[in-house]
Amino acid sequence: MTLLLSGSLNATGRLSWGKEKMKLSAGMLVAVLVLGGVGAGHATVRITDDQGGRIGDYLDKYQRLRDAGELIVVDGVCLGACTIMLATMQRDRICLTSNAKFGFRAAWDIGSNGQRVTNHQATELLYSMFPLEIKHWIAQQGGLTPETIILQGDELQRLYRLCPGDAHVIDLGDHHG
Template sequence: MKVVTGLLAAVLLMAGIGVSHAVVRISDDRGGRIGTYVDKYQGLRTSGEMVIIDGLCASACTIVLGAVPQNRICVTSRANLGFHAAWDYGSDGRTITNPEATQMLYSMYPARIKRWISHRGGLTPRMIFLRGRELTTMYRPCYLDAQASAHEAPAR
């Protein structure tokens, strides 16, 4: 058992994660209400927890990029970030873009994410995705088995 614990500690240290820090894994989060995510990620920011993005993180989920310091976020090869304009339901029940909420969402992102979004036409009703090599030039890759050392962040 000592060997397994020592090995896990070595893997975590090589990944830049201290053994005493908890880890939150985001894997299938399609987003939701902006305010809910602002509150959730404010708590995550102050907790000191490491964030592993290991799958879809779309819409309001992407607020994590501005709420948690970059050095506490890593991405796996499965990470896939989806960005789009904020929206509300209109009086007829259809979705309509909310320019004020879209601007608020955009303002929360780090400068490199804002540049990436701007180069793709900005936040529009159409989802744009950041993944693969392009994502790993912005966020460091995770070098550990996210399943073994993390608990799942609640998905909506």
């Protein structure tokens, strides 16, 4: 696909609009628009290795992405608070590659001795936010505990769609908190 614009360079090197046609490839146009900030709110977010973090940070992040209409491509590991996307994003704005893995575990805080301590209230809040089919799967695995349970492969693909045309996704890198 090629975009045709009328224009030519004058003697000073400036673009002047005339009858000649200047071709810009679609790829070059996209690069100009993205680098120039136009359409920056419409980039696809790819998650490849997200270990989770603070629940509040993830709630804020996914609410912003949802409000902007972003598409989330899960192309690797999404653990702990990262899984909040399943509660926050619209189902049609999430897609998977065959590498997608969701890891669910109890929420925790750092105790007075520096060890992880399960935060039961935050764990209940986290669990209550998930869609019914995710809650059902978690319950079948014994619930949210300090041990991570992994949802992947066919089980996951029965719940969420595979990404069509995955080659067209812009990789924005890992997204941590």
